[in-house]
Amino acid sequence: MSWGSSRVSTIATAEWRLWMRSKSAIAALLAVVLIIAATSVLTAVRFTEERQERAHQQEVAEETFLSQPARHPHRMVHYGHYVFRTPPPLAIIDPGVDSVTGQSIFLEGHRQNTAMFADTRASANVGGFQTLSPASVYKVLIPLLLIALGHGVFVREREARTLAPLLAQGVSGVTLYAGKVLALTALSAALLTPMLIMSLIGVASGEAASVSLAVVAAYGAYLLVWSALIVLMSAALRTRGVVLGCLVFVWLSWSLITPRLAVASASAAEPSPGKLETDYQLKADLRKLGDGHNAADPAFNALKANLLAEYDVDSVEELPINFRGAVAQASEADLTEVMNEYAERRMALEIRQSHHANGFGWLSPTLAVSAASRHLAGVDLETHHRFLREAEAVRFDFVQGLNKSHVEELSYADDIHRNQSAEASRRARISPENWSVLNEFRFQPATADERFGAAKAPISMLTVWLTTLIAVGVFASRRLKP
Amino acid sequence: MTAALEAVNLTVERSKQTVLLDVSFGVAPGEVYALLGGNGAGKSTALLSFLGLLTPKSGSARVQGRSVTDDLTAARRVTAYLPEAATLYEHLSAHENLAYFLSLAKAAADRAAVDRALDRVGLQPEARDKRLGSYSKGMRQKVAIALALLRDTPILLLDEPTSGLDPVAIDEFNTLVRSLADDDRAILMVTHDVYGACQVADRIGLLRKGELVGGFERPAEGRIDTEAVHAAFAGRTVA
Numbered sequence: 001m002s003w004g005s006s007r008v009s010t011i012a013t014a015e016w017r018l019w020m021r022s023k024s025a026i027a028a029l030l031a032v033v034l035i036i037a038a039t040s041v042l043t044a045v046r047f048t049e050e051r052q053e054r055a056h057q058q059e060v061a062e063e064t065f066l067s068q069p070a071r072h073p074h075r076m077v078h079y080g081h082y083v084f085r086t087p088p089p090l091a092i093i094d095p096g097v098d099s100v101t102g103q104s105i106f107l108e109g110h111r112q113n114t115a116m117f118a119d120t121r122a123s124a125n126v127g128g129f130q131t132l133s134p135a136s137v138y139k140v141l142i143p144l145l146l147i148a149l150g151h152g153v154f155v156r157e158r159e160a161r162t163l164a165p166l167l168a169q170g171v172s173g174v175t176l177y178a179g180k181v182l183a184l185t186a187l188s189a190a191l192l193t194p195m196l197i198m199s200l201i202g203v204a205s206g207e208a209a210s211v212s213l214a215v216v217a218a219y220g221a222y223l224l225v226w227s228a229l230i231v232l233m234s235a236a237l238r239t240r241g242v243v244l245g246c247l248v249f250v251w252l253s254w255s256l257i258t259p260r261l262a263v264a265s266a267s268a269a270e271p272s273p274g275k276l277e278t279d280y281q282l283k284a285d286l287r288k289l290g291d292g293h294n295a296a297d298p299a300f301n302a303l304k305a306n307l308l309a310e311y312d313v314d315s316v317e318e319l320p321i322n323f324r325g326a327v328a329q330a331s332e333a334d335l336t337e338v339m340n341e342y343a344e345r346r347m348a349l350e351i352r353q354s355h356h357a358n359g360f361g362w363l364s365p366t367l368a369v370s371a372a373s374r375h376l377a378g379v380d381l382e383t384h385h386r387f388l389r390e391a392e393a394v395r396f397d398f399v400q401g402l403n404k405s406h407v408e409e410l411s412y413a414d415d416i417h418r419n420q421s422a423e424a425s426r427r428a429r430i431s432p433e434n435w436s437v438l439n440e441f442r443f444q445p446a447t448a449d450e451r452f453g454a455a456k457a458p459i460s461m462l463t464v465w466l467t468t469l470i471a472v473g474v475f476a477s478r479r480l481k482p
Numbered sequence: 483m484t485a486a487l488e489a490v491n492l493t494v495e496r497s498k499q500t501v502l503l504d505v506s507f508g509v510a511p512g513e514v515y516a517l518l519g520g521n522g523a524g525k526s527t528a529l530l531s532f533l534g535l536l537t538p539k540s541g542s543a544r545v546q547g548r549s550v551t552d553d554l555t556a557a558r559r560v561t562a563y564l565p566e567a568a569t570l571y572e573h574l575s576a577h578e579n580l581a582y583f584l585s586l587a588k589a590a591a592d593r594a595a596v597d598r599a600l601d602r603v604g605l606q607p608e609a610r611d612k613r614l615g616s617y618s619k620g621m622r623q624k625v626a627i628a629l630a631l632l633r634d635t636p637i638l639l640l641d642e643p644t645s646g647l648d649p650v651a652i653d654e655f656n657t658l659v660r661s662l663a664d665d666d667r668a669i670l671m672v673t674h675d676v677y678g679a680c681q682v683a684d685r686i687g688l689l690r691k692g693e694l695v696g697g698f699e700r701p702a703e704g705r706i707d708t709e710a711v712h713a714a715f716a717g718r719t720v721a
Contacts, residue, residue, distance in 0.1 A: 007585075007586055007588075010582070010585045010586060011586070014571075014582055017573075017574070017578075018571075018573055021573045022573075160569060160571075160572075161565060161566075161567070161569040162569050162570065162571060164530070164533070164535060164563070164565055164569070165563060165565050165569055165570070165583065165626075166583075166586065167533070167534075167535060167558075168533050168535075168558060168561065168562075168563035168565075168639075169558070169583055169586040169587035169633075170555060170558035170559050170586070170587055170588070171586050171587075172555075481535060481536075482530075482535055
């Protein structure tokens with residue numbers, strides 16, 4: 001075995017020596033290294049700042065809410081609150097859906113606002129590098145470098161007629177194939193060093209070491225898929241132009257065409273209703289539930305009757321609780337149920353579309369590694385949905401907490417007469433101590449186990465790609481002819 | 483004596499065309515056998531069959547009595563191959579080329595042994611660490627021959643070895659080939675150089691359109707008659 005493996009490393013070393021003596025190879029390598037370095041540093045700096053900034057803004061938002069003076073409780077319901085999705089540590093490698101989904105939500109009563117502030121400060125200040133992430137460089141640019149350096153590994157030998165002398169030394173085609181793949185794999189491994197460093201920065205920022213290394217391993221497997229394919233094509237095809245043309249076509253297909261096809265197919269298979277249409281329908285459904293600001297709305301007659309019966313009184317003025325607060329509380333619960341129904345339906349649709357698109361990973365390893373990377377880094381759609389659900393839970397809790405204070409801390413009489421005078425208005429305010437109903441919100445990524453679970457399917461796709469290409473490569477190299 | 487190399491009714495097809503048809507010959511240790519023929523006669527095909535780089539349609543190419551297709555590894559271990567035009571790596575020096583190929587062949591050779599081989603083929607010491615890209619064809623050929631020497635195998639396969647060499651280099655090469663045969667090596671050389679073949683070969687086989695159409699043998703004294711071979715080669719008579 002050592003006999004064969006030492007030949008493999010000899011062949012790989014020879015390939016490296018050729019690259020190191022080629023000015024064009026060195027230039028291409030340097031250009032890619034510069035791009036990796038630039039995107040890595042810029043993304044790391046940007047997301048470290050983002051993490052700190054969003055964590056800071058979360059604290060500020062909470063302090064601001066809690067430091068509000070005495071107010072009418074329903075004013076606080078509309079004063080509202082912000083929650084921020086702090087990016088996970090591995091967002092410095094793969095920002096995932098962060099840049100398109102928005103990072104903060106304004107929470108208030110009777111509404112589920114959409115996340116806002118998707119990253120728009122994209123490119124101008126650093127020459128476009130901010131639109132590139134380390135993940136996109138490894139997915140799209142590094143394969144191009146591997147193609148540029150590796151497409152000739154066999155076809156060059158064939159053209160220079162060195163293949164026959166090589167085989168005549170007793171080297172098998174499989175050994176040659178392994179040596180050439182090892183050369184490209186070692187190059188990929190060297191190029192993965194910046195990503196490894198970033199994953200270690202992620203670990204230092206609190207990320208689990210297992211997922212951090214798994215992200216690097218996923219990209220390693222992806223680059224190995226490319227290496228195996230490049231060497232296979234170089235061995236199987238006869239001329240350099242044909243090899244290069246085929247590899248560029250595959251690159252276009254995997255990196256550009258299939259992802260767009262996946263999105264188009266997902267949209268066609270799981271069509272989503274337009275936002276205007278959905279919003280209109282939601283508003284119509286909410287309207288049926290009555291206006292929670294108007295205690296006289298007939299929609300709350302049943303509630304009124306129940307409360308009067310429960311407290312055995314004849315009018316809402318005689319109730320020991322604030323009927324307007326009770327209406328707000330009941331209305332909020334009803335509205336939230338309907339809004340959650342719409343939100344869950346929309347999220348389920350998005351997940352189905354996402355799964356449909358991810359299925360195209362069987363056609364493109366680029367899609368497979370993208371999905372694996374997003375799941376492992378905790379920047380996937382599911383994580384964003386969890387953020388929306390957790391934010392909604394915070395919204396519902398603090399709104400209902402304020403409504404509860406409205407019910408219990410403010411008398412109905414003071415409430416309905418609050419606009420009669422300044423003093424009446426003052427009496428309709430409750431103490432700031434009631435604002436402590438607001439729960440602290442610190443968005444956390446899913447556990448390592450959950451993320452590994454989510455990444456299982458795309459990792460399987462990468463494994464199948466890798467195994468198949470290596471098997472075909474070994475088969476083809478057994479029949480290698482000069 | 484068992485032939486070191488033997489073609490037994492060897493028939494080979496390339497791109498669905500028969501390029502060797504029912505060819506049989508043998509090369510004994512200590513013998514130089516030249517396969518002579520024009521372009522497309524099937525000379526290189528025969529050579530590549532002994533390296534297992536082409537698979538016979540029928541018949542067999544045998545090395546030390548065993549079919550190459552049955553035991554390719556063993557065949558390649560005892561065979562050194564000198565390709566036409568000395569195809570080596572232009573970005574490597576002579577020393578680096580030899581180190582690489584010898585390492586792949588698992589042939590033990592230190593720097594001193596490599597230099598001795600390069601001395602033997604007459605490559606100037608000052609050229610040995612320069613890249614082959616700056617070498618003349620003759621110099622490259624010398625490096626390739628040195629590789630064959632360093633492999634120290636009992637069988638040598640030479641593909642158009644003197645093609646492009648100047649007359650002095652051809653003479654030197656032929657002398658070297660004879661001395662290698664005298665060391666009991668079996669040498670199969672394919673060439674279209676009638677004069678060179680007659681000068682160095684013990685026997686000559688004449689290939690035409692894939693078929694072995696004639697043979698010549700060195701007399702007890704002297705060399706094979708160049709004129710007779712030339713006439714046969716040109717199709718005037720067959721000896």
